[in-house]
Amino acid sequence: MLKVCIIGCGGIGGYHLSHLVQFTDIIELAGFCDLIPEKARAFVEKAGSGKAFTNYVRMYDEIQPDAVFICIPPVSHGEGLIELDTIERGIPFFVEKPVALNLFIANRIRDAVEKKNLITAVGFQLRYDNLTEPVRAFVKENKLATINVTRVGGIPMAWWFLDRATGGGQIVEQTIHQFDMLRYVYGEPESVFTMGARNFINPAPKGYKTDDYSATVVRFKDGALATITTGLYATAGACADNKMTFGAKDSRCDFYPAQKALIYGKAPAPKVDEKGTQSIVAGDGALKSSDGAVEYKCNVDYGVLCDRTFVEAVISGDGSKVRSPYADAVKTLEFVLACNESMDTGRMIKL
Numbered sequence: 414m415l416k417v418c419i420i421g422c423g424g425i426g427g428y429h430l431s432h433l434v435q436f437t438d439i440i441e442l443a444g445f446c447d448l449i450p451e452k453a454r455a456f457v458e459k460a461g462s463g464k465a466f467t468n469y470v471r472m473y474d475e476i477q478p479d480a481v482f483i484c485i486p487p488v489s490h491g492e493g494l495i496e497l498d499t500i501e502r503g504i505p506f507f508v509e510k511p512v513a514l515n516l517f518i519a520n521r522i523r524d525a526v527e528k529k530n531l532i533t534a535v536g537f538q539l540r541y542d543n544l545t546e547p548v549r550a551f552v553k554e555n556k557l558a559t560i561n562v563t564r565v566g567g568i569p570m571a572w573w574f575l576d577r578a579t580g581g582g583q584i585v586e587q588t589i590h591q592f593d594m595l596r597y598v599y600g601e602p603e604s605v606f607t608m609g610a611r612n613f614i615n616p617a618p619k620g621y622k623t624d625d626y627s628a629t630v631v632r633f634k635d636g637a638l639a640t641i642t643t644g645l646y647a648t649a650g651a652c653a654d655n656k657m658t659f660g661a662k663d664s665r666c667d668f669y670p671a672q673k674a675l676i677y678g679k680a681p682a683p684k685v686d687e688k689g690t691q692s693i694v695a696g697d698g699a700l701k702s703s704d705g706a707v708e709y710k711c712n713v714d715y716g717v718l719c720d721r722t723f724v725e726a727v728i729s730g731d732g733s734k735v736r737s738p739y740a741d742a743v744k745t746l747e748f749v750l751a752c753n754e755s756m757d758t759g760r761m762i763k764l
């Protein structure tokens with residue numbers, strides 16, 4: 414049985430715990446650590462096994478875990494560097510996004526992981542959505558010009574989120590998933606230009622010092638352009654689901670991660686207007702060109718798959734099925750930090 418521990422028994426730690434309790438065929442939930450003892454104890458209760466700790470070093474010494482889930486706030490990746498101690502002990506780890514708030518820390522951890530050849534995974538669970546397969550096939554088969562991404566949610570009410578200095582901000586903490594998904598299904602960004610906006614949320618929560626919404630333009634290495642408009646100002650019911658539109662010349666893919674993907678343009682588009690007097694481009698303004706979409710549905714629990722893949726990788730010693738190893742997640746961090754830098758300097762940032 415693989416001995417698994419969790420560090421950080423908050424919101425996302427609970428999400429992982431809800432998956433891990435389903436894997437008791439292959440793991441033993443052995444230890445839970447949080448700075449707040451009641452939170453660690455509550456995890457012991459939910460798991461029905463293991464021991465609570467307030468200090469991860471003591472937990473490591475006593476439990477000697479085979480794998481650990483690190484679910485701490487973004488700013489805490491700089492405190493004491495839990496990851497470096499974990500690597501030093503040779504413990505494979507799953508860590509939540511964003512992996513750090515600056516590249517100095519993230520690169521140090523990445524290099525240490527590489528030296529030890531350790532299995533790692535990062536919480537970009539949307540990568541395990543079955544819809545990524547048809548979407549990746551679509552973007553491979555069709556040369557893209559434009560990509561549009563939207564997502565509007567509410568404010569995560571964690572103390573560390575409210576200030577960009579501790580949470581990373583609206584892009585780095587929250588919509589990093591959309592930036593990561595773009596990299597995963599499409600490709601690597603070459604440059605970004607981002608504008609952000611503040612003071613839209615009024616009254617704001619006490620101590621609120623971050624962006625409410627942002628718009629980013631990305632140029633990809635192959636020349637395609639993306640716009641990414643995301644925000645966190647919406648109240649329940651007004652949120653806009655995550656949507657990504659990949660536009661090619663003769664076809665289009667609307668990807669709603671975790672829901673569905675629609676591929677348009679397989680059916681023939683109308684050619685010219687009926688009178689033949691205008692030379693219009695087929696499909697221009699003709700909504701009929703959207704008829705006949707091929708629809709794919711999300712039919713997996715991608716969160717469970719994400720965690721199970723990591724656990725199985727540790728057991729087998731083969732990390733090749735992990736879709737977001739640490740080194741790859743650092744590239745996503747670089748992408749979103751470039752957006753913050755662009756927002757702050759008013760300059761386009763090359764990656």
Ligand SMILES: NC(=O)c1ccc[n+]([C@@H]2O[C@H](COP(=O)([O-])OP(=O)(O)OC[C@H]3O[C@@H](n4cnc5c(N)ncnc54)[C@H](O)[C@@H]3O)[C@@H](O)[C@H]2O)c1
Nearest residue numbers: 421422423424425446447448484485487489509510511536
């Ligand atoms: N993948 C996802 O979809 C997703 C969703 C939500 C949150 N997250 C990420 O997960 C991370 C945590 O978010 P959350 O909502 O769970 O935050 P949270 O504040 O609810 O929980 C974090 C917990 O970590 C504990 N902690 C902090 N430092 C610690 C330390 N040194 N040792 C032990 N415990 C420590 C805190 O006491 C707290 O209980 C953030 O980086 C967030 O961006 C990811």
